[in-house]
Amino acid sequence: MTDLSALDREQATPAPRRGADPVKALLHRHRELCETAVDPLEIAAGLEAHGVTDRTAARFRHRDVFSLAEELYARANHHTDTPPTTAPAPEPRTAWAVLTLLPGLLCLATIAALRLTHGQARLLxxxxxTLALVLTLRAALRRGPLRAHHAPGTTLPAYWLIAYALLGEGLLQAALTGGPDTPPTTADWPLTTAPVAALTLACAPAAWTTHLFTTRTHRKLTASRALEDFATSVRPLLLGTVTLHLVALAALATLTATLLDEPSALPATLTLGALLHLARLLAIHGFTHAPKVILTATALAQAAALATVFAARLPGCAALATPVEALVTAWTPAAVPTLTCGVAALTLLLHAARRLTRASAHAHAEARR
Structure with missing residues (x-):
């Protein structure tokens, strides 16, 4: 799909006048980018972000944006008196690998402890x-491949979606039958712990597949000579790494359901896992608006499903619960998270297929690291 804003910027780029230096005006227009760039690749990514395509480069007597960027870099007046900023040393793989394993192990330990305790001890x-799990998740998301420069507004809806995976189906089922009349216990208000255990264990494969995607796209970026060729080569890589993560998540969901002796909630777990993974992948590369909007909308949709069931108990409001009741009757309470997260994950996948196939996304991500 054509990026309309980029097309508008490209059409707004004036053609060089006959007899004039075709690159000089472009160098003046993007002087700060060209003078501060550490290599031509950064200039190429910046030009692409401003809507300059290979077709635009041809108007400046170059075969592609990469060739144009090389000339701009060679002609730019680089600030040699300012010492270059050294990039931070890459973190050891062992450090972030251990951090991504901790949430899943801690989640399993907490579930085991809950099954051995009762009353006030169980609540404590x-x-x-929960507190320890949140802290380890934050640590895992701040180190290694899953680290995002800035992802505001995504944490709260993500935690809500995970909490719904734990409590939502039991609460919805109880609400449809006139409850709940008791606190959330494994006997009277069933908790679905297997999906949460699988999702926390999936932090490790999420980190490895993200690392694979990042390193492979960087290699393709340095080897590419045309923006369209780069985009074409990245699309199957994106789909492949997302699929690889979902295969690992499916195996973990089956394993945890067997170990915890719970029914398999594979569709709901896979759709939620895909949604969270794609949202993080976009945030890592600087695209935070779409994940925030989609995660918030999904959390609100799940909250609305619960709210309509409780609101239907008010006089004259019985019809409010009809859509949710029909959906649960036709399928199971898992239909609500499966449909909401499935639609949201598909939306983010289409968005990622447009955004993460651009050279500027990966060059800017490398600069932020």
Missing amino acids: TAAAG
Whole structure:
């Protein structure tokens, strides 16, 4: 699909006048980019972000944007008196590998402790386990391949979606039958712990597939000579790494359901896992608006499904619960998270297929690291 804003910027780029230096005006227009760039690749990515395509480069007597960027870099007046900023040393793989394993192991330990405790001790165990799990998740998302420069507005809806995976189906089922009349216990208000365990264990394969995607796209970027060729080569890589993550998540979901002796919630787990993975992948490369909007909309949709069931108990409001009741009757309570997360994940996948196939996304991500 054509990026209309980029097309508008390209059409707004004036053609060089006959007899004039075709590159000089472009160098003046993007002087700051050209003078501060550390290599021609950064200039090529910046030009692409401003809507300059290979077709635009031909108007400046170059075969592609990369060739144009090389001339701009060679002609730019680089600030040699300013010492270049050294990039931080890459973190050891062992450090972030261990961090991504901790949330899943801690989640399994918390579930085991909950099954061995009762009453107030059980509530304290749940509170302590939840706090420790949140802290380890934050640590895993701040190191290594899953680290995002800035992702505002995505944390709260993501935690809501995970909480719904744990409590939502039991609460919805209880609400449809006139409850709940008791606190959330494994006996009277069933908790679906297997999906949460699988999702936390999936932090490790998410980090490895993200690392694979990042390193492979950087190699393709340095080897490419045309923006369209780069985009064409990255699309199957994006789909492949997302699929690889989902295969690992499916195996973990099956394993945790067997270990915890719970029914398999594979569709709901896979759609939620795909949604969270794609949202993080976009945030890592600087695209935070779409993940924030999609995650928030999905969380609100799930909250609305619960709210309509409870609101239907008010006089004259029984019809409010009809859509949710029909959906649950035709399928199961898992239909609500499966459909909401499935639609959201598909939307983010289409968005990622447009954004993450651009050279500027990966060059800018490398600069932020």
